[in-house]
Every structure is written in C-alpha cells, then in structure tokens.
Amino acid sequence: MNDPVYALELSYEEWGEICTKKWGLPKYRADQICQWIYDKKVFNIHEMTNLSRELREKLVYDLMILPPIPVTEETSRDGTKKFLWQLYDGERIESVLLYHGSHTTACISSQAGCPLACSFCATGGSGFRRDLSAGEMVGQLLAMEKRAGQNISNVVFMGMGEPFLNTRAVFRSITIMNSPKMRNMGARHITISTSGVVPGILDLAEFPIPVRLSVSLHAPNEALRSKLMPVNKKYSLGSLVDAMRKYQQKTGERITLEYIMIQKVNDEPELAYEMAALLSGIGVYVNLIPYNPVKDTYKRSTPERIRAFSAILSQLGIENEIRKEKGTDINAACGQLRRREAGN
Incomplete structure (x- = not known):
C-alpha cells in the first residue's frame, strides 16, 4: 500500500505534482480538491461531489485530511472563542478566535507548549512537547473557520509556542495560507509574534511573503527583561533592537511591540522614558496590554498607571494604544493559553 498523502502539508506546487505524477490525474484535479478543502472547508473526501465515485474511493486510501479534533469550545462574555484541539498523536493545543467589529482574527499555536518559560505566561509553565507541522497550523485556521461558518480575516502566530523556534514550518x-489557489489570505493579514528570537527576525526580513512582525518587549532594559523573559539571556535586548533595525531597513515595515503592564514591575514612569530612548529611530507601534491573571506573583497595573505610561510614550513620540482585553474570563487572553492533558 502506498504511503498516504497528508493534504494540509502540501504546497500548491506539490498538489500539482502529486495529482499528475503520483495519481496520474489531470492537474485541474488539484484545483478542485483544494477548493473543497480551503474554500468550502470540506474534509470528507466522499463529500467532494465533483470528483467521480471511483476517484473518491481511491483517494480515501491515498489522501489524509487531518484538521485538529475539537475537544472543547468556550465563549467569553465579549464573544471571544477559545478552542482546545487534539492532534492525531494525542497532543493538545489551544487557539483563539477574536471578533473585532468588521473583522476576525485567528490566534494560532506554532508549538505544543513552549520552551521559553517567561515568568508571566501560563503556556511555558505547562511544558513543551514538540513543534507543530505546517499542516497542523493551517488546520487550526480551517477548523476554526468551519466551526465559525465564515472565513477569518486575519491570522496571528501568537498562540502557544515561539514561532521562530519553528521557523521552517511556520513559513x-x-x-x-497565502497561495491564491489555496486559502488566498493576503500577506498583510498575517502576523508573526516573537519573544525576540533574533535569527527568526533576520530570516523574516528575507522571506518573500511580506507578513507583519510583532515583538514581545515587556521591558526596556537588559536586567528586567532577563528576569521576565529568560530568552533575553540568549538573545540580548541589544541584539534584538539591532535585528529590528535591520528588519526595518530591509522591509520598510513598521514593527508592533507588545508590552504587558505589570504592577510596579515594568510600569514605572522612568521605564517609559527608557523605552523611548531604546527605540529611537525605529518605526514602532506599542500595544500596552493589561497583565492577564496567570500567577499570584504579579498583579495587573492599575488603569491610572497604564494611562500615565501611555501618556509619557505619546509625549516622546512613540505611538501606542492601551489594548482592550478580550477572553480573559475564559483564560484565552495574552499569556493564558496552556497545554492541557486529556481529562484536564
């Protein structure tokens, strides 16, 4: 028996080759199958009715379409949805669907768990198991779209894991997702969020699809950032800022910075001044994110302290926004996703 083809792992060029060379089919069959999967969100080959019955019966054995298996779906008071998925080896991951008026955003995971162990984040505390494949990432988007009954506008690689520790599969x-014959999602609607893995930022600067970059900063000096984010000990804040400059020189793109506001840890006024000095000459947009409850070690900054921090940044010419929280009540907000074992 031939080894099965894993549909969600294939590029469009690979679809054409497999149809013509492996199955002896005309190339247009690739377009038909891709339309069923990516446009109509049909994952059952028997439902692909413009294929002959004989071909469908053959493909059942030769083609595996494996979106993640839904385990639970929770809905927040604000409409945010959090999904717990089981992958086909039993691993579990979470992803989130956010509603923003006229558009929607899928926050997808790139790893099962996370190895970076940031002190304020639940994901790292749940351990790291493995990288996800490209198809497992694409599958999260398609499965959310099927359950939502609509196409999702945007994708952010901001769920579980560090995308630039799994760069090849993420790219x-x-x-x-971007292929016109497949999901056809525009590059400007896709964002990669990194904790500051410098080689990945430099690789993204050379990547031919101009997706957006978001960097989790969370502190404007080496000592504090290393305390909050152990990754800073490998990729220092200085090397991160240098990589951001090189990325911007290469692409001309503005960089989004994420900054979690933690009471009396990184929300002191002088740190806003430090941040402005650190980012001098780089085009950035800063999201100030109220800390989401994960550990008793930290407390959320008060609204007054967040507004004061924001005002200083604005006065110093740093564009910023205080992010409206979504999904906190179902542990779906920034830093709250975790890897859950069966039964948990």
Missing part, C-alpha cells in the same frame, strides 16, 4: 504554513 511553510504561511506559504500555504
């Missing part, structure tokens, strides 16, 4: 998944 491959973006190529699949």
Whole structure:
C-alpha cells in the first residue's frame, strides 16, 4: 500500500505534482480538491461531489485530511472563542478566535507548549512537547473557520509556542495560507509574534511573503527583561533592537511591540522614558496590554498607571494604544493559553 498523502502539508506546487505524477490525474484535479478543502472547508473526501465515485474511493486510501479534533469550545462574555484541539498523536493545543467589529482574527499555536518559560505566561509553565507541522497550523485556521461558518480575516502566530523556534514550518504554513489557489489570505493579514528570537527576525526580513512582525518587549532594559523573559539571556535586548533595525531597513515595515503592564514591575514612569530612548529611530507601534491573571506573583497595573505610561510614550513620540482585553474570563487572553492533558 502506498504511503498516504497528508493534504494540509502540501504546497500548491506539490498538489500539482502529486495529482499528475503520483495519481496520474489531470492537474485541474488539484484545483478542485483544494477548493473543497480551503474554500468550502470540506474534509470528507466522499463529500467532494465533483470528483467521480471511483476517484473518491481511491483517494480515501491515498489522501489524509487531518484538521485538529475539537475537544472543547468556550465563549467569553465579549464573544471571544477559545478552542482546545487534539492532534492525531494525542497532543493538545489551544487557539483563539477574536471578533473585532468588521473583522476576525485567528490566534494560532506554532508549538505544543513552549520552551521559553517567561515568568508571566501560563503556556511555558505547562511544558513543551514538540513543534507543530505546517499542516497542523493551517488546520487550526480551517477548523476554526468551519466551526465559525465564515472565513477569518486575519491570522496571528501568537498562540502557544515561539514561532521562530519553528521557523521552517511556520513559513511553510504561511506559504500555504497565502497561495491564491489555496486559502488566498493576503500577506498583510498575517502576523508573526516573537519573544525576540533574533535569527527568526533576520530570516523574516528575507522571506518573500511580506507578513507583519510583532515583538514581545515587556521591558526596556537588559536586567528586567532577563528576569521576565529568560530568552533575553540568549538573545540580548541589544541584539534584538539591532535585528529590528535591520528588519526595518530591509522591509520598510513598521514593527508592533507588545508590552504587558505589570504592577510596579515594568510600569514605572522612568521605564517609559527608557523605552523611548531604546527605540529611537525605529518605526514602532506599542500595544500596552493589561497583565492577564496567570500567577499570584504579579498583579495587573492599575488603569491610572497604564494611562500615565501611555501618556509619557505619546509625549516622546512613540505611538501606542492601551489594548482592550478580550477572553480573559475564559483564560484565552495574552499569556493564558496552556497545554492541557486529556481529562484536564
């Protein structure tokens, strides 16, 4: 028996080759199958009715379409949805669907768990198991779209895991999502969020699909950032800022910075001045994110302290916004996703 083809892992070029060379089919069959999967969100080959019955019966054995299996779906008071998925080896991951008026955003995971162990984040505390494949990332988007009954406007690689510790699979998944003959999602609607893995930022500067970059900063000096984010000990704040400059020189793109506001840890006024000095000459947009409850060690900054921090940044010419929280009540907000074992 031939090894099965894993549909969600394929690029469009690979679809054409497999149809013509492996199955002896005309190339247009690739377009038909991709339309069923990516446009109509049909994952059952028997439902692909413009294929002959004989071909469908053959493909059942030769083609595996494996979106993640839904385990639970929770809905927040604000409409945010959090999904717990089981992958086909039993691993579990979470992803989130956010509603923003006229558009929607899928926050997808790139790893099962996370190895970076940031002190304020639940995901790292749940352990790291493995990288996800490109198809497992694409599958999260398609499965959410099928359950929502609509196409999702935007994708952010901001769920579980560090995308730039799995760069090859992440870039491959973006190529699949962006392909006009497949999901056809515009590059400007896709964002990669990193904790500051410098080689990945430099790789993204050379990536031919111009997706957006978001960097989790969370502190404007080496000592504090290393305390909050152990990744800073490997990729220092200085090297991160240098990589951001190189990325911007290469692409001309503005960079989004994420900054979690933690009471009397990183929300002191002098740190706003430090941040402005650190970012001098780089085009950035800063999201100030109220800390989401994860550990008793930290407390959320008060609204007054957040507004004061924001005002200083604005006075110093740093564009910023206080992010409206979404999904906190179902542990779906920034830093709250975790890897859950069966039964938990």
